[in-house]
Amino acid sequence: xxxxxxxxxxxxxxxxxxxxxxxxxxxxxxxxxxxxxxxxxxxxxxxxxxxxxxxxxxxxxxxxxxxxxxxxxxxxxxxxxxxxxxxxxxxxxxxxxxxxxxxxxxxxxxxxxxxxxxxxxxxxxxxxxxxxxxxxxxxxxxxxxxxxxxxxxxxxxxxxxxxxxxxxxxxxxxxxxxxxxxxxxxxxxxxxxxxxxxxxxxxxxxxxxxxxxxxxxxxxxxxxxxxxxxxxxxxxxxxxxxxxxxxxxxxxxxxxxxxxxxxxxxxxxxxxxxxxxxxxxxxxxxxxxxxxxxxxxxxxxxxxxxxxxxxxxxxxxxxxxxxxxxxxxxxxxxxxxxxxxxxxxxxxxxxxxxxxxxxxxxxxxxxxxxxxxxxxxxxxxxxxxxxxxxxxxxxxxxxxxxxxxxxxxxxxxxxxxxxxxxxxxxxxxxxxxxxxxxxxxxxxxxxxxxxxxxxxxxxxxxxxxxxxxxxxxxxxxxxxxxxxxxxxxxxxxxxxxxxxxxxxxxxxxxxxxxxxxxxxxxxxxxxxxxxxxxxxxxxxxxxxxxxxxxxxxxxxxxxxxxxxxxxxxxxxxxxxxx
Amino acid sequence: xxxxxxxxxxxxxxxxxxxxxxxxxxxxxxxxxxxxxxxxxxxxxxxxxxxxxxxxxxxxxxxxxxxxxxxxxxxxxxxxxxxxxxxxxxxxxxxxxxxxxxxxxxxxxxxxxxxxxxxxxxxxxxxxxxxxxxxxxxxxxxxxxxxxxxxxxxxxxxxxxxxxx
Numbered sequence: 107x108x109x110x111x112x113x114x115x116x117x118x119x120x121x122x123x124x125x126x127x128x129x130x131x132x133x134x135x136x137x138x139x140x141x142x143x144x145x146x147x148x149x150x151x152x153x154x155x156x157x158x159x160x161x162x163x164x165x166x167x168x169x170x171x172x173x174x175x176x177x178x179x180x181x182x183x184x185x186x187x188x189x190x191x192x193x194x195x196x197x198x199x200x201x202x203x204x205x206x207x208x209x210x211x212x213x214x215x216x217x218x219x220x221x222x223x224x225x226x227x228x229x230x231x232x233x234x235x236x237x238x239x240x241x242x243x244x245x246x247x248x249x250x251x252x253x254x255x256x257x258x259x260x261x262x263x264x265x266x267x268x269x270x271x272x273x274x275x276x277x278x279x280x281x282x283x284x285x286x287x288x289x290x291x292x293x294x295x296x297x298x299x300x301x302x303x304x305x306x307x308x309x310x311x312x313x314x315x316x317x318x319x320x321x322x323x324x325x326x327x328x329x330x331x332x333x334x335x336x337x338x339x340x341x342x343x344x345x346x347x348x349x350x351x352x353x354x355x356x357x358x359x360x361x362x363x364x365x366x367x368x369x370x371x372x373x374x375x376x377x378x379x380x381x382x383x384x385x386x387x388x389x390x391x392x393x394x395x396x397x398x399x400x401x402x403x404x405x406x407x408x409x410x411x412x413x414x415x416x417x418x419x420x421x422x423x424x425x426x427x428x429x430x431x432x433x434x435x436x437x438x439x440x441x442x443x444x445x446x447x448x449x450x451x452x453x454x455x456x457x458x459x460x461x462x463x464x465x466x467x468x469x470x471x472x473x474x475x476x477x478x479x480x481x482x483x484x485x486x487x488x489x490x491x492x493x494x495x496x497x498x499x500x501x502x503x504x505x506x507x508x509x510x511x512x513x514x515x516x517x518x519x520x521x522x523x524x525x526x527x528x529x530x531x532x533x534x535x536x537x538x539x540x541x542x543x544x545x546x547x548x549x550x551x552x553x554x555x556x557x558x559x560x561x562x563x564x565x566x567x568x569x570x571x572x573x574x575x576x577x578x579x580x581x582x583x584x585x586x587x588x589x590x591x592x593x594x595x596x597x598x599x600x601x602x603x604x605x606x607x608x609x610x611x612x613x614x615x616x617x618x619x620x621x622x623x624x625x626x627x628x629x630x631x632x633x634x635x636x637x638x639x640x641x642x643x644x645x646x647x648x649x650x651x652x653x654x655x656x657x658x659x660x661x662x663x664x665x666x667x668x669x670x671x672x673x674x675x676x677x678x679x680x681x682x683x684x
Numbered sequence: 685x686x687x688x689x690x691x692x693x694x695x696x697x698x699x700x701x702x703x704x705x706x707x708x709x710x711x712x713x714x715x716x717x718x719x720x721x722x723x724x725x726x727x728x729x730x731x732x733x734x735x736x737x738x739x740x741x742x743x744x745x746x747x748x749x750x751x752x753x754x755x756x757x758x759x760x761x762x763x764x765x766x767x768x769x770x771x772x773x774x775x776x777x778x779x780x781x782x783x784x785x786x787x788x789x790x791x792x793x794x795x796x797x798x799x800x801x802x803x804x805x806x807x808x809x810x811x812x813x814x815x816x817x818x819x820x821x822x823x824x825x826x827x828x829x830x831x832x833x834x835x836x837x838x839x840x841x842x843x844x845x846x847x848x849x
């Protein structure tokens with residue numbers, strides 16, 4: 107263990123700052139590759155390294171200083187025009203950045219270790235002397251001829267390059283991101299103001315309570331001061347909750363930051379040419395969502411790179427530009443954040459998907475022929491589904507998509523896929539702005555009360571038993587000239603026999619992704635905004651339930667997930683049919 | 685002050701008792717005709733039986749969920765978990781709230797739980813007779829007047845993998 111400064115506060119501050127600087131460095135270095143003469147970027151990258159090196163020196167973190175210093179020299183050379191930015195220099199700098207990230211991670215975990223830095227430092231030295239590299243780290247084949255001629259130099263370079271490629275998308279510093287965040291001061295001011303109002307109202311409440319309990323209060327009329335106070339408290343609490351949640355919102359940039367580097371590295375190792383376009387980085391998302399959205403995004407981008415985008419030659423033959431494009435886009439839509447991943451690759455091979463689905467017994471042959479393109483796309487989200495014959499270590503093990511799908515559903519999000527063979531694929535993730543509060547519609551079924559997410563409720567209407575019909579063992583209801591599946595919670599959830607229709611029964615039309623369904627309930631109980639908690643992992647057994655909430659009496663109420671409900675009904679229907 | 689949860693903590697781990705090396709502190713209760721016991725360290729609290737909210741299409745031994753001070757936790761019917769005959773609830777049922785890593789789960793027991801201290805020497809390997817519960821049993825405690833079946837909390841609460849009942 108290296109000796110470090112005694113002050114944990116200083117160390118913590120150093121880690122937070124350096125982590126941010128390294129993330130920015132990642133970003134800047136990748137950008138520099140495509141615009142090597144951008145002086146602003148160069149200066150920014152140089153400053154980042156310089157700052158890290160400086161503080162590390164003060165804290166006597168020698169290995170960090172050594173790497174930082176060497177990398178700084180290289181950047182300095184470029185700034186002064188002595189060196190040209192080449193692929194080789196880029197790889198060396200990225201390797202240095204990764205080494206720094208890994209050292210920071212070790213520091214965070216307890217302390218620096220002993221490092222074998224000679225290879226890296228020598229390489230950084232060599233690139234400074236402007237030696238022409240015999241080993242071109244490019245994807246075209248003409249580099250390889252040279253590589254065979256010069257054994258000793260290329261072996262250590264190759265080591266660095268392969269080391270670099272192995273890091274893949276596992277950029278070390280990310281995993282140890284310190285648990286703190288930046289918050290706009292205005293949001294904090296808002297919070298403090300509301301708390302001030304809360305305090306005033308609480309004082310009023312205390313006073314009223316004392317008056318009432320000592321008998322000094324005036325007769326309670328319907329216009330009572332107590333009611334007013336309670337209403338006002340309720341209002342302030344709501345505002346406070348919203349403002350509090352707002353402080354936890356961070357821009358999507360936090361999630362998108364790692365992608366330029368990841369895409370670059372992956373593209374290089376796959377031999378593909380890719381341009382990454384990122385839009386909507388300022389779109390805000392709840393910090394807790396960041397972790398939930400991160401893995402699916404990484405998985406989806408990897409998918410695009412690995413399976414979606416074709417090799418440059420193949421693209422050329424298909425009259426597409428050699429360089430493929432992947433775009434990441436985020437925007438707000440109502441109370442959700444929409445994240446779109448688009449690629450202009452080969453799209454999903456519908457025939458292969460169908461074949462696999464029939465093979466796995468997911469759909470019968472006849473049913474398969476009747477599936478719409480959208481429905482075929484959705485087959486991909488089923489467990490164990492992978493059409494890659496030889497799964498690479500990057501993706502394709504068949505555990506990805508269904509996990510993404512179910513994780514998103516657990517947080518009331520959704521994922522949709524649209525693909526055109528030959529043209530590309532668009533994957534759209536919908537994620538609620540915040541996990542916490544959900545406006546719901548309360549409904550009664552037999553003796554139970556369920557909560558339906560209000561955003562999924564299209565309309566409610568009276569139930570006329572004459573509208574219900576049986577079509578191929580599935581009950582449907584005709585409305586406005588269309589047939590919708592009619593679901594009875596009584597059967598699905600409570601396993602009770604159907605009862606005679608009553609006049610109070612209502613139909614609630616729900617949206618389930620692209621489809622709509624009609625839910626038969628025994629009564630509507632009004633709307634509420636409530637805190638929803640996802641189901642404990644232990645209860646991962648019912649796809650129709652999105653989570654739980656607690657009612658005014660303290661009893662647990664189930665929140666329904668319309669898409670899941672449809673899935674349950676379909677499964678039940680299939681079971682009945684068989 | 686509880687020791688950290690080790691997911692691989694199976695079977696006998698007698699050295700982690702909160703007290704001296706010679707005895708363990710256990711919580712015992714009845715389910716059906718038998719008496720079981722758990723290490724007290726895993727027991728978060730014991731509450732009166734409450735009205736559960738059923739969660740549809742769950743394995744049959746998951747009775748439902750309850751609200752524990754704002755946290756919704758699943759509750760398991762040990763009787764069903766052990767494959768015993770169903771019986772209607774009688775007087776003294778309680779819910780023993782256990783912690784399983786960062787999960788909190790309740791189990792329904794059929795007597796008011798007792799806390800007792802059992803000498804380590806009285807604890808033995810489970811006899812082969814108790815076949816059906818073999819998986820969840822970590823040992824047997826021979827007390828002067830009765831026999832306690834020691835449950836392995838992690839195994840008893842192993843996440844519901846089976847298909848809906």
